Amino acid sequence: MNKCIERIFNGLVKENPTFVLMLGMCPTLAVTTSAVNGVGMGLSTTAVLIMSNMLISMLRKIIPDSVRMPAFIVVVASFVTIVDFLLEGFVPSLYDSLGLYIPLIVVNCIILGRAESYASKSPVLPSIFDGIGMGLGFTVGLTCIGIVREIIGAGQIFGMDLPAVRISSIVLEYEPVAIFVQAPGAFLVLSCLVAAQNKIKNNLAKKGRKVPKSAGCAEGCASCPSHGICGGHPAGYETAGKTDEKKEQEGA
Amino acid sequence: MNEKYNVSSSPHIRDRIKSSNIMLMVLIGLLPATLFGIWNFRHENAWILVVVTTAAAVLSELIYELLMHKPVTIKDLSAAVTGLLLALNLPPTLPWWMGVIGAVFAVIVVKQLFGGLGQNFMNPALAGRCFLLISFTSQMTYFVYDGVTGPTPLANLKSGEAVDTMDMLIGNIRGTIGETSVIAIMIGAMFLILMGVIDLRIPGSYIVSFVVFITIFGGHGFDPQYITAHLCGGGLMLGAWFMATDYVTSPITSSGKIVYGICMGLLTGLFRLFGGTAEGVSYAIIISNLLVPLIEKVTLPRPFGFGKGGEK
Numbered sequence: 208m209n210k211c212i213e214r215i216f217n218g219l220v221k222e223n224p225t226f227v228l229m230l231g232m233c234p235t236l237a238v239t240t241s242a243v244n245g246v247g248m249g250l251s252t253t254a255v256l257i258m259s260n261m262l263i264s265m266l267r268k269i270i271p272d273s274v275r276m277p278a279f280i281v282v283v284a285s286f287v288t289i290v291d292f293l294l295e296g297f298v299p300s301l302y303d304s305l306g307l308y309i310p311l312i313v314v315n316c317i318i319l320g321r322a323e324s325y326a327s328k329s330p331v332l333p334s335i336f337d338g339i340g341m342g343l344g345f346t347v348g349l350t351c352i353g354i355v356r357e358i359i360g361a362g363q364i365f366g367m368d369l370p371a372v373r374i375s376s377i378v379l380e381y382e383p384v385a386i387f388v389q390a391p392g393a394f395l396v397l398s399c400l401v402a403a404q405n406k407i408k409n410n411l412a413k414k415g416r417k418v419p420k421s422a423g424c425a426e427g428c429a430s431c432p433s434h435g436i437c438g439g440h441p442a443g444y445e446t447a448g449k450t451d452e453k454k455e456q457e458g459a
Numbered sequence: 460m461n462e463k464y465n466v467s468s469s470p471h472i473r474d475r476i477k478s479s480n481i482m483l484m485v486l487i488g489l490l491p492a493t494l495f496g497i498w499n500f501r502h503e504n505a506w507i508l509v510v511v512t513t514a515a516a517v518l519s520e521l522i523y524e525l526l527m528h529k530p531v532t533i534k535d536l537s538a539a540v541t542g543l544l545l546a547l548n549l550p551p552t553l554p555w556w557m558g559v560i561g562a563v564f565a566v567i568v569v570k571q572l573f574g575g576l577g578q579n580f581m582n583p584a585l586a587g588r589c590f591l592l593i594s595f596t597s598q599m600t601y602f603v604y605d606g607v608t609g610p611t612p613l614a615n616l617k618s619g620e621a622v623d624t625m626d627m628l629i630g631n632i633r634g635t636i637g638e639t640s641v642i643a644i645m646i647g648a649m650f651l652i653l654m655g656v657i658d659l660r661i662p663g664s665y666i667v668s669f670v671v672f673i674t675i676f677g678g679h680g681f682d683p684q685y686i687t688a689h690l691c692g693g694g695l696m697l698g699a700w701f702m703a704t705d706y707v708t709s710p711i712t713s714s715g716k717i718v719y720g721i722c723m724g725l726l727t728g729l730f731r732l733f734g735g736t737a738e739g740v741s742y743a744i745i746i747s748n749l750l751v752p753l754i755e756k757v758t759l760p761r762p763f764g765f766g767k768g769g770e771k
Contacts, residue, residue, distance in 0.1 A: 382595070384595070385593060386594040
């Protein structure tokens with residue numbers, strides 16, 4: 208059970224897909240014009256992630272290595288179709304505002320990434336919790352961005368107008384800064400939130416508190432899809448990387 | 460600042476010119492346009508916006524550098540130039556706090572976050588203007604002259620109405636604070652050319668290529684009146700002489716400067732004739748700013764004695 212809680216913590220904080228791994232940037236930047244959209248997108252992705260992680264983990268010994276990508280895509284696409292129809296049927300307003308980005312969950316790199324690097328190698332229960340953790344991490348990230356963009360760019364919180372400030376007879380109403388609900392605002396808000404998050408982590412590290420470092424490649428470098436990019440020197444290399452090398456040597 | 464300078468081959472020339480001298484000269488060059496703008500929009504109290512925006516740019520640079528424990532560089536006057544240029548690009552009726560937001564964005568996000576003076580990838584003042592233009596579209600395109608609201612001459616020109624070219628030359632028209640008077644801008648530009656601050660290649664190739672584009676695609680053929688109206692309207696003159704020539708965001712090579720100018724001329728023509736809005740100078744310049752590293756790479760001069768691609 209410890210392993211499961213660790214997976215959730217891993218997804219939410221240590222390897223938060225939005226703020227640490229920087230995965231799934233397309234929906235992150237495109238749909239977070241409001242907090243509701245962020246929550247909706249995050250939860251839809253979470254649902255797909257949990258189900259696909261579970262099924263892929265179950266089938267991990269059946270799927271041949273050479274055709275694993277098409278097999279993953281088929282599994283993920285089936286669940287996305289279900290989520291797509293459910294959203295259209297029960298929350299049509301959200302379905303309209305998310306639009307094309309729901310079918311695009313199929314190619315969301317978080318889902319394929321987790322299938323490739325975790326679910327296809329791990330037992331079913333940890334895979335499910337990995338899906339929950341990653342999905343919730345994604346949801347939290349999207350919601351944070353959505354809230355900030357909605358407050359600054361539209362003067363609303365979850366669709367409700369910010370209250371006007373009254374100083375005796377003068378009423379100060381918030382003037383929305385429209386750029387924040389458009390594309391450039393997404394980049395500005397994302398970068399500021401990532402910077403703030405790194406600052407907090409650095410401050411904790413300075414005070415000598417134990418800081419969760421991104422393990423990044425708990426599965427070893429050889430099988431990692433981004434091995435070519437990091438060249439065996441990922442973030443948190445000094446702690447996680449060395450043990451990985453040892454593991455690899457033992458395996459070899 | 461690190462001490463590693465890439466020194467070109469000899470001979471070297473020593474000069475007493477410093478960034479602050481150049482910035483001071485740019486400020487002096489902007490003076491006629493600023494004073495005319497303040498007088499032109501005296502009923503709209505344009506001077507408040509000019510003073511507040513310039514002060515906000517300088518203060519945000521000071522505060523940022525104090526907070527980040529960096530050497531304070533407000534004495535090089537570049538922040539003042541940024542603030543003043545931004546103010547000259549704003550409509551006189553804009554609420555003062557919007558000017559402050561634009562100045563803070565220009566100095567902190569576009570300039571300081573990328574490493575301060577010399578490191579910014581696009582003109583901070585224009586980036587600030589575009590930020591405001593996207594954020595507060597209605598206030599940024601609300602033009603008043605002598606208490607009467609209406610479209611700018613450039614918008615009239617786009618919709619096919621007649622415009623008074625003489626008024627556009629003198630500057631008693633609607634528009635942003637600093638762009639209206641071509642004469643005032645040209646006085647300042649002449650000063651900068653005589654002092655050797657700006658290179659004629661950039662504004663020259665910009666204006667020439669813009670005229671060629673307008674002549675071919677404008678639908679009026681070579682109509683001097685139409686072309687003059689386009690040249691005097693909007694921010695073309697202010698942009699070509701004062702913002703396109705910014706040292707940091709323009710190419711350093713001679714042929715690169717001409718390519719850069721042509722690029723801006725074509726983009727400005729494209730935006731003005733085929734774009735959704737009447738004006739396109741600011742977007743044309745910042746897009747060309749982004750192309751500058753590429754232009755410099757292509758137009759790198761070949762050292763004497765070396766073959767193509769820098770090989771012996």
